[in-house]
Amino acid sequence: MEHEFPLLHAWWRFEPSFNVSTRNNIPVVRLHDGEREGVMMRWGLVPDWAEGDERKACTTHASTDELDRNKAFSGAWWRGQRCILPLSGFYGWQLTPNQYLQPYFARLVNRSVFGVAAIWDRTINKDEDDVIEGCAVLTVPPNDLLADVHNTAQRMPAILHRDEYEQWLRGPTARARALLRTYPQDRMVVHAVSPRINSLKYNDEQLIKPVLFG
Numbered sequence: 154m155e156h157e158f159p160l161l162h163a164w165w166r167f168e169p170s171f172n173v174s175t176r177n178n179i180p181v182v183r184l185h186d187g188e189r190e191g192v193m194m195r196w197g198l199v200p201d202w203a204e205g206d207e208r209k210a211c212t213t214h215a216s217t218d219e220l221d222r223n224k225a226f227s228g229a230w231w232r233g234q235r236c237i238l239p240l241s242g243f244y245g246w247q248l249t250p251n252q253y254l255q256p257y258f259a260r261l262v263n264r265s266v267f268g269v270a271a272i273w274d275r276t277i278n279k280d281e282d283d284v285i286e287g288c289a290v291l292t293v294p295p296n297d298l299l300a301d302v303h304n305t306a307q308r309m310p311a312i313l314h315r316d317e318y319e320q321w322l323r324g325p326t327a328r329a330r331a332l333l334r335t336y337p338q339d340r341m342v343v344h345a346v347s348p349r350i351n352s353l354k355y356n357d358e359q360l361i362k363p364v365l366f367g
Contacts, residue, residue: 154180154191154239157266158318161188171360174353175213181288183236183273184322194236198226198274198289205278205285215272215289217311217333226289229274235321235329236288237268242361243310244350245303245343256350257302258361259343261312261336268318270311270333296338312336 155163165180173179178193196213203209210225220230242260249255261267273288292308299309311333313321321332344363349355 154266157315158182158191158237158239158268159189160191162190165191165193167193169358170356171358172350172353172356179288180239181236181271181273182239182268182318182322183234189322192286194273195285195287196289198229198272198287199276199285200225200228200274201276202228203276205276205281205283211287212289214292214308216308217291217293217330220291220330226272226274229272231326233326233329234273236271236273237313237318237321238271238288238290239266240269240310241266244346245299245309246305247302248305254305254348254351256346256348257343258346259299259302259341262340262342267315268313268321270313270321291333293333293335296335296341298338298341298343302343309335 167180175197177196179196180191181194182189182191198212199205199207200210212225215226221227242258245257245259246254247257270291271288272291273286275284275286277284291311293311295303295307295309300307313332317332321329346361347364350360
């Protein structure tokens with residue numbers, strides 16, 4: 154990851170995870186004092202105005218169509234609080250004709266790690282004086298490959314090209330918005346995986362291994 158995302162400070166500490174749920178702490182790349190740093194953040198953006206109360210607002214996936222107007226995360230967007238989530242891949246669920254949810258794993262061709270556009274915010278719980286930093290994945294319309302596979306949610310993560318990382322972190326708002334587009338399907342592969350992914354008690358490499366039907 155640190156080869157993919159050169160950092161001035163690598164504050165993050167983590168182990169590989171194959172089953173990440175909301176409210177988990179996840180590694181994030183962002184700018185601090187103009188330099189890249191790697192930190193741990195909660196997956197789930199609670200806006201600053203919520204005063205640490207996620208019942209008021211908590212966002213894990215933010216649609217790019219709503220960046221300007223959704224109160225839960227528009228403030229972070231306009232303040233330029235952009236970050237990158239390093240991933241090896243992500244899951245999607247296909248609803249079959251038999252009404253079974255078949256999980257799939259999606260990744261990029263010949264890329265072990267890649268970056269997804271995200272935004273972050275900081276909020277303070279006044280009762281406990283606790284600072285919470287959380288992030289949300291930005292989503293865009295899916296390519297045809299993912300629209301077919303992940304037919305339960307017609308969105309996909311906003312995957313950044315490697316030469317776009319710096320522009321996403323440092324560029325003006327208009328330029329950053331232009332980077333939020335559907336990733337080409339010919340640069341992605343997907344395969345079916347075990348339904349064990351549906352239980353958080355499992356977190357091992359077998360979760361991303363292909364399974365055969367029949």
